[in-house]
Amino acid sequence: MKITAAEQFECVSDVLCDVCGDSTRVEGYGLQFGTLQGSWGFGSVHDGERYEVHLCEPFFSEQWPT
Numbered sequence: 001m002k003i004t005a006a007e008q009f010e011c012v013s014d015v016l017c018d019v020c021g022d023s024t025r026v027e028g029y030g031l032q033f034g035t036l037q038g039s040w041g042f043g044s045v046h047d048g049e050r051y052e053v054h055l056c057e058p059f060f061s062e063q064w065p066t
């Protein structure tokens with residue numbers, strides 16, 4: 001989930017993890033997150049729909065350890 005701030009120009013002020021809802025902001029280092037994208041096409045049940053999921057580092061590294 002991207003949170004945008006309407007200032008002079010639209011900028012992403014924070015990104016929340018779509019699993020646990022935590023902020024992905026690391027103090028002093030900006031936003032640290034992973035994304036998963038789904039873009040469903042012809043023949044799929046969700047034809048034409050597009051998803052972008054944001055994941056925090058703790059969840060991401062738990063699912064896909066390096």
Ligand SMILES: [Zn+2]
Nearest residue numbers: 017020056059
């Ligand atoms: Zn999370």
